[in-house]
Amino acid sequence: MSIEVGSKLQGKVTGITNFGAFVELAEGSTGLVHISEVADNYVKDINEHLKVGDEVTVKVINVEKDGKIGLSIRKAKDQPQRERSPQRPRNNNRQSEFRPKENFEQKMARFLKDSEDRLSSLKRQTETKRGGRGARRG
Structure with a gap:
């Protein structure tokens, strides 16, 4: 054998x-x-x-x-197959369902716009906490 x-x-x-x-x-x-x-x-x-x-x-x-x-030893044991509930196929890239296909330039433009929006929002929040742009301490 x-x-x-x-x-x-x-x-x-x-x-x-x-x-x-x-x-x-x-x-x-x-x-x-x-x-x-x-x-x-x-x-x-x-x-x-x-x-x-x-x-x-x-x-x-x-x-x-x-x-x-x-x-x-563990694979030698006869294990019953687990029944899985029927599910729709998983799609890990959910963004592709909602957005049409973009080329590189469109993706880059969207990224830059989002990035600038986040930076300006962050600057606004930080300036209000410090008392404005030109304020000096002391």
Whole structure:
């Protein structure tokens, strides 16, 4: 039985480190389950989830050219598909719905106008707080 990406296999935990657990698979090969692939929630201490000698079901997520095998326990669990409520497709650029297409010059002109309006508004607010333009203190 060859080890292929996507296949689910039975294995035995042979070693635990602070970054994951080594699992011995069929044919004597060994793969690594990274700590992020142990459970669906955050795993601070892997020893709370696994012990040496545990039998686990793992899913092969990658096989590198040098023979390293990446495994996942959380992806090996059969999880029911979450039903999503039907939604209209998302449009991240909502401005495009309201404005016709603009060329670069039009966008730049609009930007400059908006920028000047903001600056003049800011100047007006600052001058009234300081008592006008030519006022000197002291």
